[in-house]
Amino acid sequence: EDLDKGLEKTKQGFFNKLGRAVAGKDRVDEEVLDELESVLISSDVGLDTTIKIIDRIEARVAEERYLNTSELNEILRDEIVKLLAEQNQRDFDDYELPTTERPAVILIVGVNGVGKTTTIGKLAHQFKQRGHRVVLGAADTFRAAAVDQLGIWAERVGCDFYSKGMNTDPAAVAYETVQYAMKNNCDVAIIDTAGRLHTKFNLMKELSKIKRSVTKALPGAPHEVMLVLDATTGQNAIEQAKAFTEATEVNALALTKLDGTAKGGVAIGITDQFQVPIRYIGVGEGIDHLQVFNKRAFVDSLFG
Ligand code: GDP
Numbered sequence: 001e002d003l004d005k006g007l008e009k010t011k012q013g014f015f016n017k018l019g020r021a022v023a024g025k026d027r028v029d030e031e032v033l034d035e036l037e038s039v040l041i042s043s044d045v046g047l048d049t050t051i052k053i054i055d056r057i058e059a060r061v062a063e064e065r066y067l068n069t070s071e072l073n074e075i076l077r078d079e080i081v082k083l084l085a086e087q088n089q090r091d092f093d094d095y096e097l098p099t100t101e102r103p104a105v106i107l108i109v110g111v112n113g114v115g116k117t118t119t120i121g122k123l124a125h126q127f128k129q130r131g132h133r134v135v136l137g138a139a140d141t142f143r144a145a146a147v148d149q150l151g152i153w154a155e156r157v158g159c160d161f162y163s164k165g166m167n168t169d170p171a172a173v174a175y176e177t178v179q180y181a182m183k184n185n186c187d188v189a190i191i192d193t194a195g196r197l198h199t200k201f202n203l204m205k206e207l208s209k210i211k212r213s214v215t216k217a218l219p220g221a222p223h224e225v226m227l228v229l230d231a232t233t234g235q236n237a238i239e240q241a242k243a244f245t246e247a248t249e250v251n252a253l254a255l256t257k258l259d260g261t262a263k264g265g266v267a268i269g270i271t272d273q274f275q276v277p278i279r280y281i282g283v284g285e286g287i288d289h290l291q292v293f294n295k296r297a298f299v300d301s302l303f304g
Contacts, residue, residue: 007258095130110240227252228254
């Protein structure tokens with residue numbers, strides 16, 4: 001239900017465009033496929049993924065000789081579901097911790113403004129609801145606002161908070177957050193990091209330094225590195241996914257602000273192009289507006 005609401009703009013944009021593209025046409029022909037290609041691209045599905053989808057529909061048209069435009073929705077939905085299923089990424093059913101070991105350590109990365117702090121707060125809330133003891137670590141020490149905001153979220157959620165203030169060494173904060181989690185029997189430590197995408201080399205250096213110090217505090221940690229992406233930025237989100245997955249080993253994605261955008265198609269492109277599953281989607285500013293991403297539910301909701 002929240003998902004349907006969250007996808008409203010994407011859905012409207014997509015089907016309005018699709019409707020216009022096939023208006024007055026009965027048969028799926030070259031021209032309709034060209035139009036469909038434009039619709040997918042302008043819905044931020046991404047070029048590579050769009051081409052894959054169009055090729056498949058083309059093959060189907062060739063095979064069946066006559067396809068009615070009224071079937072186009074169904075065919076498109078089928079092909080998208082099949083494409084995403086090929087990724088072999090399992091869907092998660094709930095807000096699961098990434099390991100059975102305690103504490104589980106989750107490192108959060110992403111550029112400023114994408115909704116990192118908010119996503120951490122929402123995630124902490126879900127974990128807390130499930131009976132876990134949570135600590136948030138403020139290792140984004142470059143912005144005073146980031147440290148303050150994280151503290152406010154910790155208070156709101158009612159979880160622990162570890163901070164050394166602004167301009168302190170992020171790797172030290174990360175290390176000590178893990179130590180704090182171990183000493184205080186926390187089930188999970190969620191560590192915020194600075195999102196400065198100046199150069200890939202620096203990004204790599206910063207992230208690996210933080211990662212190393214986390215591993216030093218607890219071998220095996222971090223158990224998850226989650227990249228937060230803003231859906232409203234469309235293709236920029238895909239570029240950021242590229243940069244971060246090249247800079248460090250990212251194993252989960254959170255896609256925020258789906259409620260505010262018609263660019264929800266970016267979820268399809270990201271799922272298709274990266275070997276990293278989308279774990280969560282943000283569908284609003286409220287504490288409850290974080291959902292576990294399910295590919296099938298997403299496509300169903302888009303076409304429902
Ligand atoms: P950060 O700089 O990456 O830490 O970004 P913040 O967490 O401070 O979020 C930036 C803005 O985006 C804030 O106004 C949030 O309320 C808003 N925001 C975050 N996630 C969502 C979402 O899923 N939907 C909407 N509509 N707004 C969001």
